[in-house]
Amino acid sequence: MKSASAKKEIELALAYRFGAVFQRREKQPVKIVPTGVGEIDAHLDGLPRGAITEIHGTASSGRTSLLLSALAVATTQEEICALVDANDTFDLSSAASARVDCDRLLWVRCSGSVERAFKATDLLLQSGGFGLVALNLADIAPKYARRIISSWWFRFRRAIESTPTALIVVTPVPCIRSCAALVLEVKNEGAVWPDSGSLVLKNNDVMLTIGESRKASTLNLSLVTESTSRLNSYSQPPTHSHLLQGIRVRVRQERPTSWTGGPLRFRPRLH
Numbered sequence: 029m030k031s032a033s034a035k036k037e038i039e040l041a042l043a044y045r046f047g048a049v050f051q052r053r054e055k056q057p058v059k060i061v062p063t064g065v066g067e068i069d070a071h072l073d074g075l076p077r078g079a080i081t082e083i084h085g086t087a088s089s090g091r092t093s094l095l096l097s098a099l100a101v102a103t104t105q106e107e108i109c110a111l112v113d114a115n116d117t118f119d120l121s122s123a124a125s126a127r128v129d130c131d132r133l134l135w136v137r138c139s140g141s142v143e144r145a146f147k148a149t150d151l152l153l154q155s156g157g158f159g160l161v162a163l164n165l166a167d168i169a170p171k172y173a174r175r176i177i178s179s180w181w182f183r184f185r186r187a188i189e190s191t192p193t194a195l196i197v198v199t200p201v202p203c204i205r206s207c208a209a210l211v212l213e214v215k216n217e218g219a220v221w222p223d224s225g226s227l228v229l230k231n232n233d234v235m236l237t238i239g240e241s242r243k244a245s246t247l248n249l250s251l252v253t254e255s256t257s258r259l260n261s262y263s264q265p266p267t268h269s270h271l272l273q274g275i276r277v278r279v280r281q282e283r284p285t286s287w288t289g290g291p292l293r294f295r296p297r298l299h
Contacts, residue, residue, distance in 0.1 A: 061160055061194045064097035067292045068279055072210070077194045079209035080185055082283075084199045087166075089216045090277040091198050095162055096126035098196060103129035107159030110134040110152050114145040115167040134158075142168060146180050153187040153195065162196045170201040181207035202282065211283035217276040217293065 060074030075081045075098060085091040100123075102109050109132060111118060116137045123130060136152075138145040142165070149163045165173060185207045188195055197204060202211060280291040 062101045064101040080195045081210040082204045082208040085214035089214045091214045100127040102160040103132040109160040111162045112136045112149045160194045166198045173203045213280045215278045
């Protein structure tokens, strides 16, 4: 009882002298940017604003698809976004297919200069006004990614604190360390073949047909004659993107460490 009254007296004395500085404030919910992937948003709600989110994975792991999905959601919500492309690998046709509104996207090409990419990102974050800023370092060598000095990440974190800007950094390996509020590892768990596929040979040209098999359990590729009916055909030689219907993607949260339900698995959906 005495300790409670003493605590109350101290609180009153502090309030009288310093005002509301020492008063407890309710923690405000973190504002987020949805990723557009239902399986991820159901667990994370989205990517935090005013903080750095790192998405890392190897080539063809789904990291760029996840980035395009977040950009599509942000631009659809009429936010102005920016993409700093270190190696000029951003594909406008893929972005359009993912429903990214390119009229609301500033694309900064850095021609392979990592230093230029960091300086451009710093200018964008300091200027403000962007709902989402993405720094694409996915195609730099992992050994160079690990050598990036921590002062850049601390500078970026301080620049967007208490702002509505979300910074997404796509890397081949985790390198932001404690400066990232959220770290997601993306992995390709395997290819998903279409129900049936056909290769058509005509006058030394190769065309590919992908169609649905009536039997869901039938997975095959067949070499057929020209008279075979086709749903879709391609005048160019077939590539892996034509043969494969999609991939199975696994997303694992590495930071913060609290994670329920284990890794998330989903298949990208074509609009």
